[in-house]
Amino acid sequence: MGEERSWCGDPTRSAGSRSRSPLIWSWWRRPFCHGPRRAAWPRCSRCRWMGLAGCCPTTRTSARWRQSGPASFWPALAPAQWTFQKQSPTPAGQRLRCSNCSPVGAKKMRRRGNNVARIGVFVCHCGLNIASTVDVERVAEALRNYPGVALATDYKYMCSDPGQGLIQEAIQEHDLDGVVVAACSPAMHEATFRKAAAAAGLNPYQVEIANIREQISWPHQKEPEEATRKAIETVQSLVEKTRYDEPLIPLELPITKRALVVGGGIAGLTAALEISDAGYPVVLVEQADELGGRMAQLSRLYLNFDDSENLLESRVEAVLHHPLIQVHTGAEVTDFEGYVGNFKAAVSKNGGRSASEPSPDSYDVGAVIVATGFDLYAQQNLPEYGGGRLPNVVDGLCFEEMLRTGQVRRPSDGRVPREIVWVQCAGSRDPILHCSHCSKICCMYVAKQAIAYRRTIPESQAYVFYIDIRSQGRGYDEFVQYAMEELDVVYLRGKVSRIIPVEQNGRLEVWGADTLSGQAVRVQADLVVLAMAAVPHAGSDGLARLMRVATDESGFLAEAHPKLRPVESPTAGIYLAGAAQFPKDIPETVAQASGAAAKVLQLFAQREMVAEPTxxxxxxxxxxxxxxxxxxxxxxxxxxxxxxxxxxxxxxxxxxxxxxxxxxxxxxxxxxxxxxxxxxxxxxxxxx
Missing domain, CATH: 3.30.70.20 (Alpha-Beta Plaits)
Known part of the structure; x- marks a missing residue:
């Protein structure tokens, strides 16, 4: 720290002297300029880079400067680490450019724009998806005479191997500076066409995709003329954009190969085990004092009634004794910053709310899996069902506890209930008063509970009020049919309006409607079980803000794309698993946790992370x-x-x-x- 550095390449200036443009050495030992006036430093006239960090921001490659003034301009300003190409002084007034922006050099580094570009246009038929509406031959013909277009052609399937070969041959034969492919959505095949162009020697970031299928052909199926006109204009606009596309090189970033898993339920346990079994350390943070999450509160699992506790216990033991997994229970993530491959997270006991707790532990991690699970909608929000007021009205998790302990009793007096009514969609599928979303798991766990109840107390009677039965999954519909036909569980299609107490013996009367018969229904029961809506975990909203993860209208964490990126959040490096993303059952939760872990392992398998330079x-x-x-x-x-x-x-x-x-x-x-x-x-x- 006591060593003095020279300023502006002049050893006579000490580090304590003032200068308009001092050369400061940062911790990575690369110089950059400070001060409001930086005109003395060489600046590229195109990319505006000042030549002080060792690479051009446009291409991220080492830049050697081309001199445009007297040779005496350089020695007084340039540090010894800079390298310059020897070149004769150019005429006065010529702009200075780094070699990556200079007109000389490789073809792929040439400047584009105005009339110097040579762009190839390739129009895809996509079978009949595009060609049945858009006149693709007419689009190609219109672009052949467009300024800057050196080639315009059409092909049935541009994404096929022959179609990609057509693009590669055209790039080499016509010396193309850019490519515009008029085809489907860039999300489908942009990477395909960029890879093909790169194989032919063209920078992949000089390839543009004009979406004429989803945005033109499909919406205008009954308007072929309008669709063709719109396609021509869209492709022309992409040609103009391609004129000014710069040749870019992907960014290379280091990766911290340690994962953070937030949530100790079955999703978090599965993800942590799969990452650690691959040889990477994992930090597991659970807000509760014990691992297991909601699965620890279940009795048995549908469809085959496996014991939930036995299945979960093996996972918990494997996590607790794994040498690469560090477990924090009763803790929360209280601070979070960084970017994919280089996050920094602070973990505090009790969320840092206790003054007696030590300072939070800080961890450098490369990826995060959020598996915070779900909560149940509060019964107090349903006064018409006696929520929080009638002791014999319970939620699904409370009844699971009864089944798990083998003590199916009424909370009010401990008597065995002979008649139980289940009310599905309690608080869900009600966009006006409560939650608009479907909780997805209710139909199946209600059928499981009704079956378990009838098996435990054979002389009992079970009723289920439902709006729709949504049993999606292999064997799920047969499972519900088994409850109806084999165990005589009575399913009533209709909405429950209210639940009122009956004076005799503390029984309850459920008022509803049977929409199949068109009649009002009143059923007396000893116990009512509400299939409450599944809502986001109480702490997930704050965690989403902390990690800058988007949420949907219901408050669940949103995925980057529902079809193509279902386990990724819009924030790179943060992945979703389990009911934190949306309500789901155990098999789907485990599958998504494995998918999220695979994404983390895919990231960690890279020596350096490649990021988009755009x-x-x-x-x-x-x-x-x-x-x-x-x-x-x-x-x-x-x-x-x-x-x-x-x-x-x-x-x-x-x-x-x-x-x-x-x-x-x-x-x-x-x-x-x-x-x-x-x-x-x-x-x-x-x-x-």
């Missing part, structure tokens, strides 16, 4: 440090540098949404390959 970047010459971009970023990727008074971007967190670019009053922020210039060019192409 992120936001800041022009330091325009940035005023106002900080407006920081609060608008939904991913926490923006922050102000503590002493440079400039906004910075965490490329690993950035998801290229562009919110910061919109908020910037100085236009200092742009998203790579989605600049203002590109957007305006696309709009102009659509309007002309």
């Amino acid at each position: 992120v936001a970047c800041v022009d330091e010459a325009l940035c005023s440090g106002c900080g407006r971009c920081v609060p608008v970023c939904p991913y926490g990727a923006r922050e102000l540098h503590p002493w440079r008074e400039l906004s910075t971007v965490n490329a690993a967190l950035c998801q290229s949404c562009g919110a910061c670019a919109v908020a910037c009053p100085n236009k200092a922020t742009t998203v790579r390959n989605l600049t203002t210039e590109q957007v305006l060019a696309m709009v102009e192409a659509m309007l002309t």
